[in-house]
Amino acid sequence: MTTLDERHGEDAREAAGAYRPDAAVPLDQLTATEPLFAGSKAANLARAARAGLPVLPGFVIPEGAGDDPAALRRAWRDLSDSGARPLVVRSSSPQEDTEQSSLAGQFASVLDVRGWSDFCTAVRTVLDSAHRPDGSTAPMAVLVQPMLTARVGGVMFGADPVEGRADRMLVSAVRGGPDSLVSGEQAGTNYWLSRRGRLLRTEPPTADALLTPSELRRLARLARRARQVFGGPQDIEFGFAGDEVGGEGAGGNHNRVGGERLWLFQSRPITAMAARPSRGARLLGPGPVAETLPGQLQPLEEDLWVTPMAHGLTAALDIAGSAPRRLLRTAPVVTTVGGWAAADLRLLGAAPPTHRWLALLNPAPGARRLGAAWRVGRLTAALPGLAADLVADIDRRLAQIPAPGELPGPDLAAQLRWTRTALVSLHAQEALAGALLHEPPKSRTAAGAALTALAETRALGIPDERATAVAPTVLALTAPSLRGHGRLPQGAPAGSVPGSAFTSAHDTNDPSPSPPISPSPSPTPASHHSPTPLTASRAPALPPRESLRLRIRWVQELQVRLVREAARRLGPATAERVGLLRWPELAAVLDGEPLPGDLHARVPQAESPPLPDAFRLAAEGTVVAERTGGKADGDSDGRGVSGGRAVGTVWDGTGPRPPDAVLVVRTLDPALAPLLPELTALVAQTGSALSHLALLAREFGLPAVVGAADAVRRFPPGSRVAVDGTTGDVRPGEVRTGEMRTGEVLTGNERTEGDGR
Numbered sequence: 001m002t003t004l005d006e007r008h009g010e011d012a013r014e015a016a017g018a019y020r021p022d023a024a025v026p027l028d029q030l031t032a033t034e035p036l037f038a039g040s041k042a043a044n045l046a047r048a049a050r051a052g053l054p055v056l057p058g059f060v061i062p063e064g065a066g067d068d069p070a071a072l073r074r075a076w077r078d079l080s081d082s083g084a085r086p087l088v089v090r091s092s093s094p095q096e097d098t099e100q101s102s103l104a105g106q107f108a109s110v111l112d113v114r115g116w117s118d119f120c121t122a123v124r125t126v127l128d129s130a131h132r133p134d135g136s137t138a139p140m141a142v143l144v145q146p147m148l149t150a151r152v153g154g155v156m157f158g159a160d161p162v163e164g165r166a167d168r169m170l171v172s173a174v175r176g177g178p179d180s181l182v183s184g185e186q187a188g189t190n191y192w193l194s195r196r197g198r199l200l201r202t203e204p205p206t207a208d209a210l211l212t213p214s215e216l217r218r219l220a221r222l223a224r225r226a227r228q229v230f231g232g233p234q235d236i237e238f239g240f241a242g243d244e245v246g247g248e249g250a251g252g253n254h255n256r257v258g259g260e261r262l263w264l265f266q267s268r269p270i271t272a273m274a275a276r277p278s279r280g281a282r283l284l285g286p287g288p289v290a291e292t293l294p295g296q297l298q299p300l301e302e303d304l305w306v307t308p309m310a311h312g313l314t315a316a317l318d319i320a321g322s323a324p325r326r327l328l329r330t331a332p333v334v335t336t337v338g339g340w341a342a343a344d345l346r347l348l349g350a351a352p353p354t355h356r357w358l359a360l361l362n363p364a365p366g367a368r369r370l371g372a373a374w375r376v377g378r379l380t381a382a383l384p385g386l387a388a389d390l391v392a393d394i395d396r397r398l399a400q401i402p403a404p405g406e407l408p409g410p411d412l413a414a415q416l417r418w419t420r421t422a423l424v425s426l427h428a429q430e431a432l433a434g435a436l437l438h439e440p441p442k443s444r445t446a447a448g449a450a451l452t453a454l455a456e457t458r459a460l461g462i463p464d465e466r467a468t469a470v471a472p473t474v475l476a477l478t479a480p481s482l483r484g485h486g487r488l489p490q491g492a493p494a495g496s497v498p499g500s501a502f503t504s505a506h507d508t509n510d511p512s513p514s515p516p517i518s519p520s521p522s523p524t525p526a527s528h529h530s531p532t533p534l535t536a537s538r539a540p541a542l543p544p545r546e547s548l549r550l551r552i553r554w555v556q557e558l559q560v561r562l563v564r565e566a567a568r569r570l571g572p573a574t575a576e577r578v579g580l581l582r583w584p585e586l587a588a589v590l591d592g593e594p595l596p597g598d599l600h601a602r603v604p605q606a607e608s609p610p611l612p613d614a615f616r617l618a619a620e621g622t623v624v625a626e627r628t629g630g631k632a633d634g635d636s637d638g639r640g641v642s643g644g645r646a647v648g649t650v651w652d653g654t655g656p657r658p659p660d661a662v663l664v665v666r667t668l669d670p671a672l673a674p675l676l677p678e679l680t681a682l683v684a685q686t687g688s689a690l691s692h693l694a695l696l697a698r699e700f701g702l703p704a705v706v707g708a709a710d711a712v713r714r715f716p717p718g719s720r721v722a723v724d725g726t727t728g729d730v731r732p733g734e735v736r737t738g739e740m741r742t743g744e745v746l747t748g749n750e751r752t753e754g755d756g757r
Contacts, residue, residue: 023068024059024075024144037062039092039141044230044267051229053222053264058145060092061123065141076119079144086147087113089122091129093138096268106132106673107140111179112147119144133674148263150239152210153178154188155690157270158223158233161698162641162689163627164276164618166233168200169193169223172690173210178237178265184668184684184691187707193220203639215240218262226267235695237265272698274643274726275618282331283626285614287343287350289334292552294479296339296605298579300586301482304559306341307583308420310334312427313348319379319428320435323347337623339605345614380436387429387544394422394551398558404565412562413590419559420583426552433545446550449540450476472554473540480556482563482579566590573600580604607660609647609722609731625726638708638728641689642697647722648680650715662723664715668693668706676700681723683730685711697725705730 025032032038032046042060049055059075080087091107108129110122123142130140154173159166172181172188180186189207192200197220199213211219219238226234240260286294293305313333317323327347334343343350379386401415453471458464467474542550566586567575574595578586580602589595612625623645648660653672660680665672668687673696676682682697687706697704703725711730715721722731 021062021065023061023065023072025062026059026075027055027057031062032060035094036139037141039063039094039139039143040096040268041090041092041266042141042143043092045143045264048226048229048264048267051225053225053229053267054262055264056145056148058143060144061142063094063139063141073116076116076144079146080114080119083115087119087122088145088147089113089119089126090143090145091126092141092143093130094141095138107138148177148239148241150177150241150263151175151260152215153237153239153265154181155688156219156223156236156238157690158227158236159270159273160192161270161273161695162643164274164624164643166273167195169195169197169220170689171211171216171219172688175210177239181688182237182691184687184693186688187686188688188690190689191216195224196220215262222262222264226264230267230269233270234267235270235690236267239263239265272642272695272701274698275620275622275624277616277618277624281616281618283345283614283616284335284337284342284611285345285350286341286611287345287348289341289343292479293341295481296608297336297341298339298482298605300563300579300581300583301480302336302339303583304416304420304563305423305480305556306334306336308423309341309427312424313343313431315424315428316431316435317347319432322349337611337617337621338608340608340611342611342615379432383429383433383437384544387433387548390425390429391547391551394426394555397422398554401558404562407562407565409566409569409590409592412566413587416559416562416583416587416590419555419562422555423552426548426555430545430548430552433548437544439543439545444540444542444546446473446476446542446546446553449542449546449550450474452540468557472557473550475553475557476550478553480553480560482560570595577602607647609645609724612724612727612729623726625724627727638683638705638711638730639689640704640725640728641687641694641706642682642702642704643726644681644701644703645722645724645726646681646703647720650717650719650721651679652712652717654717662715662721664708664711664717664721666712676702681705681721681725683708683711683715683721683723685709 021031021037025038027042027046027049029046030050033043033050035043037043038046038060042058045055045058046060058079061072076087077083079085088109088111090109093107096107106129108126110125113119113122126142127140130138132138152173153176154171155178156172157170160168160170162170169192171191171193173191174181174186174188181188189210190203191211192202193216194200197217199216222238223234223236226236240262242260289309292309297306310332314328317333318325318328331344331347333347334341336342397418404412404415407415450473453473454464454467454477457467457470457474462470468478563578563586566589567578570578570589577599580599581589581596585596611623614626615623616626618624622643624643646662648662649658650664651657651661653663653665653675657675657678661678662681662683663672663675663679664683666685668682668684668691672693676693676696677700679702682693682702682704684693684704684706685708687694689706691706694704694706696702703723705723705725705728707728708730715730715732719732723729
């Protein structure tokens, strides 16, 4: 047969030097515990056996072994009973099954090997798998053990890698050996256990009970012992099988109940644990702020809109006594995550307290509200007048501001400073008005007035791109953006909008209707000129809160036009990147300072999917969706197996790969493993959280979802999807036309033989 030396050439001989290991080394020998000698897989099993764990007997063909066919045949004959007992021949490279990387499924393993000729062929198959797709050759030893027919087998993690919990164990079991589970052919039954083996939950709940409570406790005991031996939680392959091997195995007679034993087939470190928020991490979510800022923001947009909103809401919460000042000073009410605005849901009262009964017993909130009661009582009576005064001041200032093109740089900066201050006051009063003032259910809204105004402009034949200049109220239908003009709703009627929420400007029930829109408005200004004055004569009569909301949008629009004028003055090369500035940098530039030297090297915020409804932040700002009832979102139809969020273009593994490819497949075929480093996300219709590809996805930090029903049909190649690897959400997005792909599909004949672990 071909030896290791013949496979690896002169480099292997030089690396081995004068010392040539035996052709076959039993697992119970001390030298078998050395990873560089026996490979990580065999070395881990040898360590486990010496510690008394239930490991099958076997031997390893070391890296750089001597050419001694007779010794190798003797070892094969003794282990296989001269071919009567089938064997499994497995890869054991020093590069796999390490703390840094498992390389799960990257090398070959061959099952059910019978006879000397088949054994030699299997060894050659394993050695050939050392040649990597990138042209490199991994050092490779070969592990040989008896092949068992297990009643139940599977994979056990000594910690929960999906939820990032070290106080939980995750077991996934199938009938037979673990091979069909790790290859992705079967999803298996999942058991979540406490560290002492108590069953916490089963998924799916109606699955057959493959493992008894006693067997689950035995597995938990094995996981604890393996953790002690290796110094950390382990990824373990196991099987319950009868006494087919004879003797006591490499680890002695352990974990035997009646005529069935629990065997340890493999143990390696857990290489990737899902991010887990620290205790006390804030509960965040888009909440009500998404109504004002629904899109992904640039740095300058964050400073212009999110920061004033946070300051205004903080002031409102302080005045109302809704939160302690200490907390308000240290935790911003509104922040951004990946460019998306998010609010502290508990501070805003959008989420219940963590411990309801403790909250009822806590005297601090009551005392705080009592101290604020006199302020709130007086404020409730005064707030309509205060809101009217603020609205009048804003309207007056907006009408007085010259066209941005007429303002020198320092004056542009001064106007932008005023807008940020004005937004703080507007947001604070808007929040207080929403909390303290009662508005009738059918009261008029800014959005309703905007739809009325839009219908009138269309009835007069005014193009949508001029509608906001003619009727600034229409701005209530769009979100602020420095990158372009907001898209107005399509299909609005070309006349007045019926319904109590969308009362026409000529409705006689309106006590102070706004005047009809003139058919001869002033010309639409260029982007660097002032908008048509936003005066009270064009403003509809609205309740206090809605009036404040409309002024917030007007001030934001003024900011947009002031920034665009500043960008125009900076020149075409800089104008496209002005959104990457922070507010202090832009203010300094407008006051005469030079642009930051690194501006042209700054990278725009990567596109990412919208934030979950509720989430917490883990280390390095990782978003971890809040789970409720086992799933974080009622729309989830899959199971997240590798945390993270991504948005990209669907690819089915055929034809050219898009740069932001989301691979959508039926099963987690191990042959797809080489594709993972180039993917944005992974979605499969079937599979297990403990399969090879799910494990590798966690190592690569690749969002992955399994069990996404009918995903291949629902998400065709070229369509856009957002994937949440924590909740299991796979949501369709915008389809990119002209990107349907054709080509050869990866077939089963192209897959690596065996289970590959």
